[in-house]
Amino acid sequence: MAKNLPQTGIISWITTVDHKRIGIMYAVTALFFLLFGGIEAILMRTQLMVPNNDFVTGSTFNGLVTLHGTTMIFLFVMPLSAAFFNYLTPLMIGAPDVAYPRMNALSYWIFLFGGLLLNFSFVAGMLPDGGWFNYANLSGPKYSPTHGIDFWVLGVQVVGLASLIAAINFFVTILNMRCKGMTLLKMPIFIWTTLVTQVLLILSLPVITVALVMMSFDRSFGTGFFDPEMGGQVIMWQHLFWIFGHPEVYILILPAMGIVSEILATFSRKPLFGYSVMVYSTCAIGFLGFAVWAHHMFTTGLGPWAQALFSAGTMLIAVPTGVKIFNWISTLWGGQISFTTPMLFAVSFIAMFTMGGLSGVMHSSPPIDYQHQDSYFVVAHFHYVLYGGAVMALFGGIFYWFPKVTGRFMDETMGKIQFWLYMVGFNLTFFPMHFLGIQGMPRRIYTYAGDQGWNLWNLMATMGAYITALGGVLFFVNLIYSCFNGKRAGADCWDGRTLEWTLASPPPEYNFAVDPEVTQLDDFWVRKFDATGNRVEPALQPEIDPATKHLPNPSFWPLVLAFGILLLACGPFFDAKGIWLSVFGLGVMLLGTYGWSYEEA
Amino acid sequence: MVSDHEGALHATNTGIDNRKFGMWVLIASECFLFGTLIANYLVNRARGLSGPKAQEIYEIDITTLSTFDLLMSSVAMVLALHGCQNRDVGKFRFWTGIVVLGGVIFLGFQYYEFSHFVHNGLGLTTSIFGSSFYLLTGCHGLHVLAGVLWMSTILATSFVRGDKWFPDVPLEVAGLYWHFVDVVWIVIFTVVYLFVYI
Numbered sequence: 027m028a029k030n031l032p033q034t035g036i037i038s039w040i041t042t043v044d045h046k047r048i049g050i051m052y053a054v055t056a057l058f059f060l061l062f063g064g065i066e067a068i069l070m071r072t073q074l075m076v077p078n079n080d081f082v083t084g085s086t087f088n089g090l091v092t093l094h095g096t097t098m099i100f101l102f103v104m105p106l107s108a109a110f111f112n113y114l115t116p117l118m119i120g121a122p123d124v125a126y127p128r129m130n131a132l133s134y135w136i137f138l139f140g141g142l143l144l145n146f147s148f149v150a151g152m153l154p155d156g157g158w159f160n161y162a163n164l165s166g167p168k169y170s171p172t173h174g175i176d177f178w179v180l181g182v183q184v185v186g187l188a189s190l191i192a193a194i195n196f197f198v199t200i201l202n203m204r205c206k207g208m209t210l211l212k213m214p215i216f217i218w219t220t221l222v223t224q225v226l227l228i229l230s231l232p233v234i235t236v237a238l239v240m241m242s243f244d245r246s247f248g249t250g251f252f253d254p255e256m257g258g259q260v261i262m263w264q265h266l267f268w269i270f271g272h273p274e275v276y277i278l279i280l281p282a283m284g285i286v287s288e289i290l291a292t293f294s295r296k297p298l299f300g301y302s303v304m305v306y307s308t309c310a311i312g313f314l315g316f317a318v319w320a321h322h323m324f325t326t327g328l329g330p331w332a333q334a335l336f337s338a339g340t341m342l343i344a345v346p347t348g349v350k351i352f353n354w355i356s357t358l359w360g361g362q363i364s365f366t367t368p369m370l371f372a373v374s375f376i377a378m379f380t381m382g383g384l385s386g387v388m389h390s391s392p393p394i395d396y397q398h399q400d401s402y403f404v405v406a407h408f409h410y411v412l413y414g415g416a417v418m419a420l421f422g423g424i425f426y427w428f429p430k431v432t433g434r435f436m437d438e439t440m441g442k443i444q445f446w447l448y449m450v451g452f453n454l455t456f457f458p459m460h461f462l463g464i465q466g467m468p469r470r471i472y473t474y475a476g477d478q479g480w481n482l483w484n485l486m487a488t489m490g491a492y493i494t495a496l497g498g499v500l501f502f503v504n505l506i507y508s509c510f511n512g513k514r515a516g517a518d519c520w521d522g523r524t525l526e527w528t529l530a531s532p533p534p535e536y537n538f539a540v541d542p543e544v545t546q547l548d549d550f551w552v553r554k555f556d557a558t559g560n561r562v563e564p565a566l567q568p569e570i571d572p573a574t575k576h577l578p579n580p581s582f583w584p585l586v587l588a589f590g591i592l593l594l595a596c597g598p599f600f601d602a603k604g605i606w607l608s609v610f611g612l613g614v615m616l617l618g619t620y621g622w623s624y625e626e627a
Numbered sequence: 628m629v630s631d632h633e634g635a636l637h638a639t640n641t642g643i644d645n646r647k648f649g650m651w652v653l654i655a656s657e658c659f660l661f662g663t664l665i666a667n668y669l670v671n672r673a674r675g676l677s678g679p680k681a682q683e684i685y686e687i688d689i690t691t692l693s694t695f696d697l698l699m700s701s702v703a704m705v706l707a708l709h710g711c712q713n714r715d716v717g718k719f720r721f722w723t724g725i726v727v728l729g730g731v732i733f734l735g736f737q738y739y740e741f742s743h744f745v746h747n748g749l750g751l752t753t754s755i756f757g758s759s760f761y762l763l764t765g766c767h768g769l770h771v772l773a774g775v776l777w778m779s780t781i782l783a784t785s786f787v788r789g790d791k792w793f794p795d796v797p798l799e800v801a802g803l804y805w806h807f808v809d810v811v812w813i814v815i816f817t818v819v820y821l822f823v824y825i
Contacts, residue, residue: 126645126649194652198648198649202643202645202648203639229656231656236660243758249758249762250758251759257674259670266667623780
């Protein structure tokens with residue numbers, strides 16, 4: 027049955043198990059959700075532009091705060107990183123596909139349905155309003171009686187399942203499917219950061235899964251895990267959330283660090299400085315990332331011992347991070363630097379991320395954290411690391427690998443204008459927030475009085491947001507324009523170092539015609555020089571008749587199974603009768619599982 | 628996991644089949660899942676303002692019996708795999724059936740235990756101790772149920788596909804899962820049922 031599915035058209039995309047197509051679907055969906063998250067940000071900044079504004083109501087503002095954070099983290103940065111994992115992992119390690127192609131499709135569909143479920147709160151008119159960390163017991167049934175919080179709880183639960191499935195897939199792919207000669211310390215650095223990210227996902231997602239189940243039980247079945255009146259503890263939610271939530275921060279930033287490392291080395295025309303130290307510091311960050319969650323909770327009164335330990339642990343993370351920053355600078359040092367658009371984004375990452383990191387080290391000291399907690403200083407800090415850091419790197423990655431994916435370059439002029447709009451807009455928005463925080467402006471308030479000295483900084487921040495929005499519009503114009511009219515790109519269009527550049531742009535469906543073999547780190551780059559250091563033309567991958575390669579069959583069972591999971595998660599919205607919807611969803615899941623199991627892969 | 632094809636096409640770097648490796652990774656994740664549930668139970672086991680307390684309601688002899696049953700089903704799992712690998716279809720089917728039976732009996736014990744507890748006044752929402760108990764053991768019960776479905780599917784497939792069908796790797800993967808669910812129960816038995824006595 028599955029073998030007769032078409033190779034082109036909409037059905038072929040719905041049933042695809044090709045990691046490259048799934049990567050593109052991840053990227054398109056993530057950019058679609060970026061529009062949502064961006065518009066939410068613009069609405070908030072418009073509300074805060076002047077004191078005593080009534081552009082949106084307080085409760086709408088609470089919903090916007092929550093959905094902006096949740097969307098940007100779970101539906102934009104994570105899936106866009108997953109798009110890079112999907113597209114690049116097999117190409118960079120010389121594999122024909124990921125370890126479980128159908129599971130890969132499954133995780134995409136689950137993610138898509140989870141994202142839609144979360145955003146369906148707009149249609150239902152019940153926005154989740156507990157903030158992105160949804161603290162108990164504000165989020166309990168007593169203080170949040172509508173289904174708004176349920177959209178958040180179940181949406182994040184479903185999206186988390188997608189991430190877990192994808193993480194297992196990539197972890198096994200990287201450890202099991204590398205080409206001949208690619209030992210662990212010969213893998214591209216992006217593959218290393220991907221690998222450590224998967225470890226973080228595999229071990230931290232189950233914790234939030236349990237926390238979300240407990241929250242669902244509190245809300246739907248009347249338990250009191252987070253309700254003090256029933257003997258529960260609100261602090262329990264904070265611990266469980268941040269045991270997941272702090273590794274999550276590194277889940278967002280590590281892939282970006284990998285992307286930046288690849289871009290900096292390529293456009294400096296030098297090997298990455300201190301590759302092995304880079305690998306070790308990535309592992310160290312991943313390990314320490316699990317031991318510092320309570321620095322989000324200093325003001326809850328943990329006691330001096332816990333505060334001292336978590337404070338020291340947090341400061342310790344700055345060491346491997348600092349090592350990375352010096353490695354990036356040393357990679358640039360003495361290189362033949364070409365300031366293409368991806369390079370601009372990568373270099374700005376170093377500067378912006380360092381600034382965010384410095385304010386982060388400030389928070390690691392509890393007495394200072396007491397002052398910063400829940401103020402705009404914290405908002406400034408995490409936007410510097412996640413926006414100036416992760417998002418800038420991801421944009422750089424899009425500009426860098428777009429020619430590989432589409433066979434066309436993105437427009438450099440538009441790209442550079444976008445970069446400067448972003449740089450100016452971003453700093454104009456978030457640098458003044460440091461001052462606002464120090465002056466005592468709390469985060470998440472929907473309006474403020476005009477006599478507190480906050481007016482100028484807020485106005486500046488809003489202007490910055492508008493400038494960034496212009497850059498965002500320009501990016502989408504560039505993306506669509508370049509898909510059709512971009513300059514043609516060859517196989518090795520950036521003079522690259524890793525295996526994906528040995529393939530045609532876009533790569534053939536079967537990836538590698540000849541199984542690649544590497545002998546050293548940056549093998550493709552080294553092969554570009556002969557023994558005396560002169561440039562030679564390295565061999566690229568030949569193209570062959572696709573019919574001679576065995577490819578996994580397309581399948582629509584992943585979609586069926588994911589749809590069953592969506593139905594299961596929709597049950598709680600219909601109160602007493604919803605149980606039947608959930609049971610029906612379970613039935614669809616069983617159907618999907620059995621159809622999947624008995625299908626020719 | 629019943630089909631033999633996925634993941635078997637290429638030699639792997641570690642020498643471990645992709646499907647087996649994936650199960651090991653899932654087990655790592657599940658350790659954190661149950662770790663969180665057990666930690667939550669330990670925090671809450673003496674909390675709650677109403678309802679019976681742990682030492683008043685647990686029936687250690689019944690639970691010991693069901694623990695013994697689950698442990699023995701793991702032995703059956705080993706023998707089923709042994710039969711499969713030795714191409715002995717009778718042994719493979721018989722012991723696979725015993726695994727399913729062991730799982731079903733365990734679920735029966737759990738059903739009895741839950742209804743007995745509810746009858747004695749400990750519902751899901753009675754106290755925070757009860758909620759944590761049901762969440763932890765219920766989650767484990769769902770894992771047993773999934774294993775029972777999985778193993779009965781393998782058994783049914785064996786009858787459909789005939790005497791020459793020996794799913795070595797899928798059965799081994801299912802076995803990894805079953806042993807893990809068993810090991811988790813040993814931890815739960817210790818932490819939940821035996822800690823009452825210290």
